[in-house]
Amino acid sequence: IPVSVICFPQQNYPLYIRSIPTENELKFHYTVHTSLDVVDEKISAMGKALVDQRELYLGLLYPTEDYKVYGYVTNSKVKFVMVVDSSNTALRDNEIRSMFRKLHNSYTDIMCNPFYNPGDRIHSRAFDNMVNSMMMQVC
Amino acid sequence: MADEALFLLLHNEMVAGLYRAAEQGEGENGRCTTKLESMGFRVGQGLIERFTKDTARFKDELDIMKFICKDFWTTVFKKQIDNLRTNHQGIYVLQDNKFHLLTQMSAGKQYLEHAPKYLAFTCGLIRGGLLNLGIKSIVTAEVSSMPACK
Numbered sequence: 001i002p003v004s005v006i007c008f009p010q011q012n013y014p015l016y017i018r019s020i021p022t023e024n025e026l027k028f029h030y031t032v033h034t035s036l037d038v039v040d041e042k043i044s045a046m047g048k049a050l051v052d053q054r055e056l057y058l059g060l061l062y063p064t065e066d067y068k069v070y071g072y073v074t075n076s077k078v079k080f081v082m083v084v085d086s087s088n089t090a091l092r093d094n095e096i097r098s099m100f101r102k103l104h105n106s107y108t109d110i111m112c113n114p115f116y117n118p119g120d121r122i123h124s125r126a127f128d129n130m131v132n133s134m135m136m137q138v139c
Numbered sequence: 140m141a142d143e144a145l146f147l148l149l150h151n152e153m154v155a156g157l158y159r160a161a162e163q164g165e166g167e168n169g170r171c172t173t174k175l176e177s178m179g180f181r182v183g184q185g186l187i188e189r190f191t192k193d194t195a196r197f198k199d200e201l202d203i204m205k206f207i208c209k210d211f212w213t214t215v216f217k218k219q220i221d222n223l224r225t226n227h228q229g230i231y232v233l234q235d236n237k238f239h240l241l242t243q244m245s246a247g248k249q250y251l252e253h254a255p256k257y258l259a260f261t262c263g264l265i266r267g268g269l270l271n272l273g274i275k276s277i278v279t280a281e282v283s284s285m286p287a288c289k
Contacts, residue, residue, distance in 0.1 A: 105192070108188045111186070
């Protein structure tokens with residue numbers, strides 16, 4: 001069951017990319033890149049609407065294979081995008097939300113690491129382990 | 140709680156230590172302030188990430204400035220900013236009448252010229268926090284009478 005997690009900072013280049021399985025990675029990259037535009041749209045349109053920080057984005061259903069793409073934006077303009085296979089209908093809203101919370105918590109921990117320069121790619125083992133365990137839960 | 144005093148003492152020692160090193164080493168005084176400010180910058184980035192983890196999204200710049208004045212200042216210095224003024228064209232003046240890091244120094248003209256050294260770290264703190272929230276800024280501080288500062 002394909003799952004992919006990518007995180008982008010304010011300037012929209014990928015800080016961290018991880019996919020399972022690893023054969024179709026390019027396709028995930030492409031999907032996530034196009035979904036960035038939609039994320040930006042939502043942020044700018046939000047002015048008077050909700051003051052809530054996370055958004056659930058359901059969409060980008062391809063004709064051949066189905067994917068659900070979820071987005072999450074923090075106050076510091078860091079975006080997390082997750083691609084999940086649609087056949088995995090057991091994944092509910094709450095679970096996706098909790099996965100994003102875990103991602104956000106780990107990202108905060110990385111930020112506070114004095115050896116990490118903001119803007120570099122993320123090489124932290126703790127982050128990797130957290131993402132791996134999360135993806136194992138889904139698969 | 141003891142952690143206020145901890146940070147206060149650490150900060151004072153940081154300033155003193157940097158200046159001492161500068162005197163013995165290169166003797167370039169201007170760089171010390173920059174070093175302090177950059178330290179504050181990196182710390183500010185991490186701090187903001189932690190503080191904004193659970194708060195709602197900010198609607199605009201003014202919202203962000205209010206957050207800095209209330210929540211951020213309270214968490215770091217245990218009190219709020221006393222006065223916030225703006226000219227609505229991008230300049231914000233935050234006034235703190237009893238700045239935590241300056242209360243330990245005597246309230247008179249005696250140490251007025253040394254005060255900016257102690258404000259450099261906090262300027263960096265604010266600049267780092269604002270950059271992470273998406274605002275590029277220049278932060279300056281001035282002290283007219285201890286322990287108030289703008």
